Amino acid sequence: MELRGRIEAFDDHRGDGLVRSDTGEALYFHCVNIVDGSRSIALGVIVSARRGVGHLGHDEAREIVKLTDG
Secondary structure, three states, X not given: OEEEEEEEEEEOOOOEEEEEEOOXXXXXXXXXXXXXXXXXXXXXXXXXXXXXXXXXXXXXXXXXXXXXXX
């Protein structure tokens, strides 16, 4: 399922963060899921993503595409 949201948190050292969807849900993501390969993303950037099941069986954001530059 595709979603739209904003980057709420990102830790450059660990390479992970949270996307807050337009519906208010927070989804974990890892930097390898940023489509442009940048491995980093600024807070406040608006993104589209796909919901998927992560390694621990929890939903997370995948295929993250930047819609704004933040």
